[in-house]
Amino acid sequence: MEKYYITTPIYYPSGKFHIGTAYTTILADTTKRYKKLRGYDAYFLTGLDEHGQKIETVAKENGKTPQEHVDFMAEKTIELWKRMNIQYDDFIRTTEPRHEKIVQEIFDRLMNQGDIYMGEYEGWYCMPCETYFTETQLVDGKCPDCGREVKKMKEESYFFNMKKYQKRLEEFYEKNPDFIEPISRKNELFNNFIKPGIEDLCVSRTSFDWGIKVKANPKHVIYVWLDALTNYITALGYLSEDDSKFKKYWPADLQIVGKDIIRFHGIYWPIFLMALDLPIPKKIYAHGFISIRDGKMSKSKGNIIYPEQMIDRYGLDATKYYLLREFPFDQDMTVTPENFVNRYNGDLANDLGNLLNRTIGMINKYFEGTVDTSNIKETEFDEVLKKLALQKAKEAEECLDNLHYSNALEKIWQIVSASNKYIDDTKPWVLFKSEDEQDKRLLASVMANLVENLRIVAVLLQPFMEETSNKIFAQLNIDLRDWDSSHEYIANRGTIKVGKDVEPLFVRLEVEKELEYLENIIKGKK
Ligand code: MSP
Numbered sequence: 292m293e294k295y296y297i298t299t300p301i302y303y304p305s306g307k308f309h310i311g312t313a314y315t316t317i318l319a320d321t322t323k324r325y326k327k328l329r330g331y332d333a334y335f336l337t338g339l340d341e342h343g344q345k346i347e348t349v350a351k352e353n354g355k356t357p358q359e360h361v362d363f364m365a366e367k368t369i370e371l372w373k374r375m376n377i378q379y380d381d382f383i384r385t386t387e388p389r390h391e392k393i394v395q396e397i398f399d400r401l402m403n404q405g406d407i408y409m410g411e412y413e414g415w416y417c418m419p420c421e422t423y424f425t426e427t428q429l430v431d432g433k434c435p436d437c438g439r440e441v442k443k444m445k446e447e448s449y450f451f452n453m454k455k456y457q458k459r460l461e462e463f464y465e466k467n468p469d470f471i472e473p474i475s476r477k478n479e480l481f482n483n484f485i486k487p488g489i490e491d492l493c494v495s496r497t498s499f500d501w502g503i504k505v506k507a508n509p510k511h512v513i514y515v516w517l518d519a520l521t522n523y524i525t526a527l528g529y530l531s532e533d534d535s536k537f538k539k540y541w542p543a544d545l546q547i548v549g550k551d552i553i554r555f556h557g558i559y560w561p562i563f564l565m566a567l568d569l570p571i572p573k574k575i576y577a578h579g580f581i582s583i584r585d586g587k588m589s590k591s592k593g594n595i596i597y598p599e600q601m602i603d604r605y606g607l608d609a610t611k612y613y614l615l616r617e618f619p620f621d622q623d624m625t626v627t628p629e630n631f632v633n634r635y636n637g638d639l640a641n642d643l644g645n646l647l648n649r650t651i652g653m654i655n656k657y658f659e660g661t662v663d664t665s666n667i668k669e670t671e672f673d674e675v676l677k678k679l680a681l682q683k684a685k686e687a688e689e690c691l692d693n694l695h696y697s698n699a700l701e702k703i704w705q706i707v708s709a710s711n712k713y714i715d716d717t718k719p720w721v722l723f724k725s726e727d728e729q730d731k732r733l734l735a736s737v738m739a740n741l742v743e744n745l746r747i748v749a750v751l752l753q754p755f756m757e758e759t760s761n762k763i764f765a766q767l768n769i770d771l772r773d774w775d776s777s778h779e780y781i782a783n784r785g786t787i788k789v790g791k792d793v794e795p796l797f798v799r800l801e802v803e804k805e806l807e808y809l810e811n812i813i814k815g816k817k
Pocket residue numbers: 299300301302303304310311312313314315340519520521522547548549550551552579580581582588
């Protein structure tokens with residue numbers, strides 16, 4: 292079985308995760324499910340980035356030790372991923388001995404081989420981002436990443452000799468044009484940060500304590516990004532007694548990150564790996580940012596949505612559908628209550644929900660729940676419908692292969708729309724009233740095709756909406772769900788016996804009421 296190793300960034304447990312942070316994990320989870328369906332040995336790693344000054348500060352604010360704080364947050368995070376049915380295979384915390392020990396070894400090794408040297412650092416430090424900036428990098432004298440105040444600081448520090456790897460990194464980018472996607476972000480990174488020359492990186496701190504100590508000089512704490520990035524290999528057992536997973540899964544096939552941390556993953560990470568003589572990940576996908584109507588989500592602005600607030604009210608599948616459907620591959624996404632309610636009522640309740648309802652309802656009404664397809668007669672619309680379903684299934688698969696999840700869902704919904712139109716075209720209620728025996732055979736064909744289209748939709752929805760997909764299979768009373776079966780059209784499947792009770796997949800939302808609910812959660816009133 293071919294392996295597929297996929298990672299999310301490890302999150303800072305400094306506060307509660309909003310839908311933006313949850314999105315990275317949803318993407319990785321969707322990919323894991325899809326790859327599994329395609330027969331890969333898919334392995335998905337996520338976890339927490341528990342060191343650094345920010346964590347130390349937040350813990351203090353909460354009257355906790357850093358360890359107490361991260362323990363509490365780890366529990367909450369695992370609870371959230373459970374609630375979201377995230378199918379990760381490992382959850383690494385950077386405070387675990389399996390990680391800390393290896394990070395120290397890696398640091399030692401890099402120091403011994405001359406990649407890390409001792410120097411003195413002076414620069415502008417952004418505490419929330421835990422990053423030093425040079426004078427020219429500042430924007431209006433503030434942090435170029437988060438826009439907050441920076442402080443001039445000086446400390447004796449270890450440095451990583453990035454300059455030594457400049458040429459190798461450039462060559463790597465040239466030889467691997469698909470290393471970073473989307474291409475627009477790759478170009479930005481390459482032209483603005485790599486081409487002008489990579490500066491050596493300060494990789495230790497003495498100004499705080501909460502981190503992994505440099506073994507040979509414990510006054511120094513290892514820079515949180517050097518610590519954090521290596522999680523992708525320490526979790527697999529790199530340099531440990533049992534490194535079988537490392538041997539099997541490294542290099543990563545896909546590392547999903549948000550655009551704000553592409554610099555770390557696209558420059559420092561490959562260079563660290565080069566220094567360790569390890570292969571570079573095959574692909575890094577940097578998605579855009581979610582903001583809510585009037586800008587970037589933030590607690591202080593009072594425009595934030597937490598995943599639980601959506602899931603509790605609208606269900607996991609609707610929440611995931613909305614985010615995955617609305618988020619373009621290479622851009623940012625703006626969440627608006629109107630947009631969510633439209634998608635819910637339009638795509639989920641009307642288009643998909645009604646299609647299933649109508650189909651099951653008609654089969655119960657016209658055939659008492661059981662259609663014999665052995666003697667069906669095709670209508671003039673059948674050929675086109677079948678072709679379209681198979682074509683769109685293929686296209687959806689191509690989109691999934693390219694991480695174009697929004698487009699994949701769009702293709703799936705084209706099958707749904709075509710099926711609804713097919714009902715209008717074939718007018719089953721007219722065929723039912725006809726006394727002609729031929730019309731009964733046509734009617735059976737219409738029902739069989741609707742069932743088959745819904746089955747194909749359910750197969751394709753598996754990576755995105757497990758519960759919805761399961762409900763469709765259950766109501767159709769069919770269990771042919773392996774991925775390749777979305778490429779075959781089996782209208783003639785003997786006897787179809789659908790469920791008696793029609794349970795709506797998505798109940799239509801009352802627009803005004805839900806807009807108000809969403810406005811309230813955004814403003815923090817719920
Ligand atoms: N700890 C680092 C990652 C270290 S990986 C070696 C980190 N953590 S984070 O908690 O701040 O972010 C976690 C993920 O959420 C990142 O992929 C980040 O880009 C993403 N997002 C944070 N806010 C977001 C939005 N508003 N929208 C979309 N993604 C967002 O960075």
